[in-house]
Amino acid sequence: MAAALPDGGFPNCNSPNLVLRQPTTGECVTIWNNTSAAWIDSLTTPLYLEESLFLTTVPLAKNGGMTTWVLVHRDQLPDQRRVLCSCESFLKHSLTSDTSGKVSHNIVHGIASVFCPVPYRRRGYARRMMQELVKELYKWQTDGQPSVGSTLYSDIGKEYYTKLGWASNITNTQIELQPSAGPWPSSAKAILESDVESLCKRDEAIIESRMAVPTTELETRFTIIPDLDHMGWHFGKEDFATDHLFKKRPSAKGVMVGTPGNQMWATWVHRYYGRHDDETPHNVLYILRLVVEADETATRLPSDASKRPAQDVYEEQVRLLKAVLQAAQAEAAEWQLDVVKLWDSSPLVLDLLAQSELEYTATDRQEDSIASLLWYDRDGGISETPPFWVNNEHYAWQ
Secondary structure (H helix, E strand, O other): OOOOOOOOOOOOOOOOOEEEEOOOHHHHHHHHHHHHHHHOOOOOHHHHHHHHHHOOOOOOOOOOOEEEEEEEEOOOOOOOOOOOEEEEEEEEEEEEEOOOOOEEEEEEEEEEEEEOOHHHOOOOHHHHHHHHHHHHHOOOOOOOOOEEEEEEEEOOOOHHHHHHOOEEOOOOEEEEEOOOOOOOOOOOEEEOHHHHHHHHHHHHHHHHHHHOOOOOOOOOEEEEOOOHHHHHHHHHHHHHHHHHHHOOOOOOOEEEEOOOOOOEEEEEEEEOOOOOOOOOOOOEEEEEEEEEOOOHHHHOOHHHOOOOOOHHHHHHHHHHHHHHHHHHHHHHHHOOOOEEEEEOOOHHHHHHHHHOOOOOEEEEOOOOOEEEEEEEOOOOOEOOOOOEEOOOOHHHOO
């Protein structure tokens, strides 16, 4: 049992005695037990606890990449104190560019798993924790690079976190396609886990060249680098779930089509929010990242939005995108997933999709997985003018 709080059972959320700390191993277990009811997905409670520990050892999280934070009373001892609220932060590498196209490498922190135990809710503790986190993350694990901001994905709409400084992204668009059983298109080649690192490096070079395009339309652009660590975190969560549900793991981590220069590839993850044999599981094949080498609109600059390749290349790109998405639909059907989701498609991809004859729906998320960005000013305060977020795709979700 936690020791009594020096200033009463429920300290005021504005008390100077409330501080951020890192939890002990035992406190982490308590946090995971508390969060299991909300985030257990397809697992049992013991498996959820096992997964939570496992996910501290996978890429992006391991070697200090993930930090767990707790809001506690400064006078209570570890393993005796009450954890009023908790969350995680992930160290991420990002790029920014200015109007001249100068690209800078930076640090951004991804915030996840914000949770307040039931007895402590509606007392302002989550708000206080986030306010303290803003100050802490500005100087946390910067390793010589500037910490420019933090991201989170809100599942409670846009209003709450916007008031705290995390502005919801201009759009949170997604394309949804239904699974379709059958063989992959003959032009589609499976991406194996051993292929992913080289593809991530190619992708980073492509992104950096697009971020380097000068512009007078946007003052600052920002993107999270879709590196191997990001992919590895998603693959680790996927492996744990599929080991449990199917006693095997998916070998395909995505699909590639085309020839270098006009190539297209997608990495994906199998996400099980419930058991595959439940009546309404709502499980998803998320396309983590879609790369289209011939896509000049991927700069996301308004002046580039109408650019299209030559007609013969354009027609080939329609066929390639169709093959990528048909492979994703077949993969979803094979692994008993309920939908394929692709986030933040570029103007060219949307145009190609419209010509593909595939059936799909396009929506803009309003309540769940709302990408939100807090940007620092020069003094570590909250800037009122966050940059334009490029590549708001699912790989960056944590």
